Amino acid sequence: MIRIENLSKSFTLHNQGGTVIPVMAGAALTVRPGECVGLIGPSGSGKSTLMRMVWGNYLAAGGSLRVGALDVATASPREIIALRRDTLGYVSQFLRVVPRVPTLDVVAEPLLALGTPTPEARERAAHLLHRLNIPERLWSLSPTTFSGGEQQRVNIARGFAHPYPALLLDEPTASLDAANRSVVLDLIHEAKGWGAAILGIFHDEGARGAVCDRLVDVTGFTPGLAA
């Protein structure tokens, strides 16, 4: 479902004399449907960079990056927009929402974007918020006022609202208590059950061990170190 081949990335800092910083070379991995692959490597080794390239908010310098039939490395913005709507989900570490929008609608939004009728989308959103222990009295409020852990759970609910065939998870269990952590692990298992190909970053070794089928060390993709 996700197939990365010979992917490279560099940053050009035009306002610092045009310095070019190569950050990745020869990256390669595959994630099959129903499989969860964990990215490992020390901080700054390029785990998040790789995730962002799959998501399409970082441009690839070379190589290919297929999600389903689409090569994200060369896709048009319009194709990536459609990919994100239908195929590829992303639970990032940050919740970015329009202020004032109720939590229930924030979670339901990916479904509404797919044309799901509002009552059905809200029902699914309510189900997920309930499972993630967000008290019902908060559902009508904007998550911008929530605690970090609550915002993260809203972000997770939103990311799992639609059964995406491919899913990116950036530290989904960080800053969660044991009960909520186990709910998230259940959600990941369920997603694998429906055949989702999952690429994730988990610093939490217990979580990593519980859901990941394989690990890929991104230090192998660091320029200069790569063969």
Add this chain to the structure above:
Amino acid sequence: MTLHPRDSSEFSQKTRGPDQPLLKVEGLTKRYGPRIGCADVTFDLWPGEVLGIVGESGSGKSTLLSCLAGHLRPDLGRLTYDGRDVLAMGETERRRLGRTDWAYVHQNPRDGLRMGVSAGGNVGERLMAIGARHYGEIRGKAQDWLGRVEIAADRIDDRPSAFSGGMQQRLQIARNLVTAPRLVFMDEPTGGLDVSVQARLLDLLRSLVRDLGLSVIIVTHDLAVVRLLAHRLMVMKSGRVVEQGLTDQVLDDPQHAYTQLLVASVLQV
């Protein structure tokens, strides 16, 4: 803010398959004497897509918007709307397009509203301009749209001069959307509004895009607004497009020196 697209049928019958761009812009150029307004602008806009145009004042973004909306005549280039050559159209045909398929939301609501006419009249007038004559229906539709932009029904007979700036802006949006346009041009629609009012407008615009399949071209200097609203982003400097792409890609991994400077200069987006 919740929306009730009860009349979504009126929109869908106008919507065609998304197999061709709604608006095709090729090499659009406008000069003011020796000075460049905008130069060689090329892009496609698809149904249901929001395109953000950012750049500092004087970068040509407003000139470009005026050329696209037919307020200014470009010197060079092609403009194709729904398969029709806009620049080859006669004045009458282009004006009809402006009343039916297109809408223009001004930065200052006073430029887009008739200040001496009631709120209901402001909305109803657009309907009458496209041939609506039944008073009850016009008033009903006006009321419906005032409700959608959260203006209380008992304000329908008040003049916009009695409204706050945020309410005026919402009224301007209702006036523009009542005729079910397919393409909306917006010039800094949230500029000069309180942050809370701005959030409300952003939510309204997002729902309208999602529920009615609107295409929007929004000019702003606010990167946080485009991050939340625009699918795609175009960065202008000195009349030229220096970079365009997926909004979060342009903001998170800017390629052009000017965009890098622009993004780095903002506190947080």
